[in-house]
Amino acid sequence: MAATPPAHLSPRKRPRQARAAATLDAIFEATIQVLLAEGLHRLTTTRVAERAGVSVGTMYQYFPNKQSLLYALNERYLDIVAEKVEKACRDKHGASTAEMVEALIDAYWRAKTERSDVTRALYRSAVELDNEALIEAFAQRVDAATIAMLSSASDASYVDLALINTTLLTVIFGTVRNVFERNLPTMLEADIRNQLATMCLSYLKAARIPEV
Amino acid sequence: MAATPPAHLSPRKRPRQARAAATLDAIFEATIQVLLAEGLHRLTTTRVAERAGVSVGTMYQYFPNKQSLLYALNERYLDIVAEKVEKACRDKHGASTAEMVEALIDAYWRAKTERSDVTRALYRSAVELDNEALIEAFAQRVDAATIAMLSSASDASYVDLALINTTLLTVIFGTVRNVFERNLPTMLEADIRNQLATMCLSYLKAARIPEV
DNA sequence: CCAATATATGAACAATCCTTCGCTTTGAGG
DNA sequence: CCTCAAAGCGAAGGATTGTTCATATATTGG
Numbered sequence: 119m120a121a122t123p124p125a126h127l128s129p130r131k132r133p134r135q136a137r138a139a140a141t142l143d144a145i146f147e148a149t150i151q152v153l154l155a156e157g158l159h160r161l162t163t164t165r166v167a168e169r170a171g172v173s174v175g176t177m178y179q180y181f182p183n184k185q186s187l188l189y190a191l192n193e194r195y196l197d198i199v200a201e202k203v204e205k206a207c208r209d210k211h212g213a214s215t216a217e218m219v220e221a222l223i224d225a226y227w228r229a230k231t232e233r234s235d236v237t238r239a240l241y242r243s244a245v246e247l248d249n250e251a252l253i254e255a256f257a258q259r260v261d262a263a264t265i266a267m268l269s270s271a272s273d274a275s276y277v278d279l280a281l282i283n284t285t286l287l288t289v290i291f292g293t294v295r296n297v298f299e300r301n302l303p304t305m306l307e308a309d310i311r312n313q314l315a316t317m318c319l320s321y322l323k324a325a326r327i328p329e330v
Numbered sequence: 331m332a333a334t335p336p337a338h339l340s341p342r343k344r345p346r347q348a349r350a351a352a353t354l355d356a357i358f359e360a361t362i363q364v365l366l367a368e369g370l371h372r373l374t375t376t377r378v379a380e381r382a383g384v385s386v387g388t389m390y391q392y393f394p395n396k397q398s399l400l401y402a403l404n405e406r407y408l409d410i411v412a413e414k415v416e417k418a419c420r421d422k423h424g425a426s427t428a429e430m431v432e433a434l435i436d437a438y439w440r441a442k443t444e445r446s447d448v449t450r451a452l453y454r455s456a457v458e459l460d461n462e463a464l465i466e467a468f469a470q471r472v473d474a475a476t477i478a479m480l481s482s483a484s485d486a487s488y489v490d491l492a493l494i495n496t497t498l499l500t501v502i503f504g505t506v507r508n509v510f511e512r513n514l515p516t517m518l519e520a521d522i523r524n525q526l527a528t529m530c531l532s533y534l535k536a537a538r539i540p541e542v
Numbered sequence: 543c544c545a546a547t548a549t550a551t552g553a554a555c556a557a558t559c560c561t562t563c564g565c566t567t568t569g570a571g572g
Numbered sequence: 573c574c575t576c577a578a579a580g581c582g583a584a585g586g587a588t589t590g591t592t593c594a595t596a597t598a599t600t601g602g
Contacts, residue, residue: 131578135569163560178561186534224574237602245457246369253512267537284518285525300465306496313497317533321525324532343548347599350549375590385551392593 121255122250123193127186142171145177149191153239161243163187165325187195188243189252195240195257199229202261207267215271215326219318222264227311230294238298260287274326282325286318333467335405336460339398341390350392356382357389361403365451373455375399400466402453407452408468411441415472419479427483427538431530433500434476439523448467450510472499486538494537498530 122128133139152161163184167174181187206225210218230237265283269275277283282304293314297307334340345351360382364373375396379386393399418437422430442449477495481487488494505526509519 133579135578137569141579159458162558164558174561175582176580179579182561184560213427215555217334242457245454246371250513257512281521281525285522285529288508288522289501289505289526289529292506292508293501294504295508296500296504300469301462305360309493310497310500313493313533316536317497317501317529320532324528346548349598353549376588386591387552387593388550389550394591396590474588 122288123186123189126182126272128250129186129190130182133180137196141170141172141176142180144172145180145187146163146191146194149187149241149243150236150239153243154235158242158245185247188247190248192240192244192247192284193247193252195236196252200259202226202229202255204263207263210267212270212272214273215268218267218271219322220315222267222286223311223315223318226290227294230298234298241295241299257287274322276322276326282322286321289318290314307315333463335398335401336463339401339460340394341398341402342394345392351361352470353382353384353388354392356384356404357392357399358406358416361399361455362451364446365455366447370454370457377476382479388403397459400459401461402457404459404461405464411438412471412475413524414441416475419475422479424482424484426485427534428531430479430483431534432527434479434498435523435527435530437507438502442510446510448514451508453511469499486534488538490532494534499534502526 133142145166148166149161152165152169156165161184164174164178164186167177170177170258175299177187203225206221210221213221261283262285264272265279268283269279293310297310302310357378360378361373364377364381366418368377373396375389376386378399379389389399393402415434415437415467417432419430422433425433473495474497478490480495481491505522509522514522
């Protein structure tokens with residue numbers, strides 16, 4: 119992710135030995151686990167360290183404070199999601215609009231579903247975190263990828279693709295989040311997913327400039 | 331809201347004198363203000379009481395703990411929003427689908443926009459709050475209202491209205507939230523609002539059973 | 543005007559929590 | 573093998589927070 123973290127959220131140093139890299143992984147994993155098992159308000163530096171099997175002091179050698187740990191965690195996660203979406207977009211370059219929409223929703227949905235508990239935990243961990251810039255960078259990255267894809271569509275072109283594209287992403291992101299915050303039956307979730315695809319597609323059809 | 335709060339979140343007692351009612355109002359208002367000015371992690375019982383101009387002890391006479399205060403606040407808020415949506419639905423009974431969609435989005439969007447800072451503060455206050463039942467009750471209440479409205483549409487009827495309706499609401503709720511979490515320029519917000527209406531409408535058009 | 547009840551007070555307590563720092567252990571390069 | 577930098581340790585300090593309770597004041601119905 120391009121966004122440079124605000125100074126007070128930047129990591130203190132990067133790991134130089136393999137041992138340190140492993141420690142960092144353990145810390146991140148422990149953070150997720152504590153988040154899941156205890157919730158954000160019981161997420162303690164000590165608890166995370168304990169769960170990771172390291173000492174608090176070790177944690178503070180990499181992160182200047184608790185927030186920066188959560189920031190880094192979100193950064194990691196968003197990076198992975200963005201990559202998946204970008205790949206999906208590249209793969210559908212030049213395809214039909216229907217295929218594109220389906221692939222986009224599929225990639226994003228799948229990325230969030232793979233470990234839906236983690237997804238939910240991270241949504242919550244981000245509260246009160248000064249990560250607007252992070253979200254913005256993520257949004258713009260995905261925005262660029264989908265615009266590139268859509269403008270290569272074999273069966274349509276649009277007057278105001280920028281707006282259409284932003285709308286599309288806002289709707290998809292928001293819907294996915296909303297579905298996961300409530301705890302809907304899996305079947306209904308799947309149904310909504312499909313309906314969402316239908317909705318996006320009919321939106322694009324209504325907005326396109328007919329081919330000559 | 332129908333949902334009975336979990337025992338540990340129920341208020342301790344209701345105000346019986348006018349004085350007490352005023353105190354409660356002050357406490358709620360203070361909670362919002364502290365939430366806005368300091369954020370959730372600095373929302374302290376003492377701080378809230380101070381801002382409300384009452385003593386901590388007073389607060390604890392009505393709420394058994396901090397969470398129950400936030401729960402009650404959300405309850406209040408959701409009740410207001412639900413009422414507005416219900417009213418909009420009643421007013422458009424028997425109208426055209428286009429009018430309905432426009433009115434629905436308008437009502438919900440307006441309810442959230444009126445004090446968008448408060449909206450955002452409340453979204454955050456609900457994190458880590460055991461309010462699933464509350465959200466569910468809200469969702470079902472709105473669901474019932476919109477289903478009643480849509481099934482009275484003068485120009486369309488649908489095969490699986492239940493699913494279509496749930497999808498519609500999930501998309502609208504999610505999109506609105508997503509727009510408010512990011513801090514988009516007001517102009518763009520308005521544009522997206524309109525695009526969302528277009529999208530919902532074309533979705534409904536695609537899904538309807540043609541009149542005979 | 544007088545109980546009886548409802549409200550309000552706020553100092554004090556016990557429980558965490560974040561962060562630091564002096565110290566030890568481990569790893570890598572020469 | 574030896575040395576220096578990297579990594580790891582964890583008790584302790586300082587600060588904050590949620591909640592209680594003994595006490596004081598206000599309101600109401602009779």
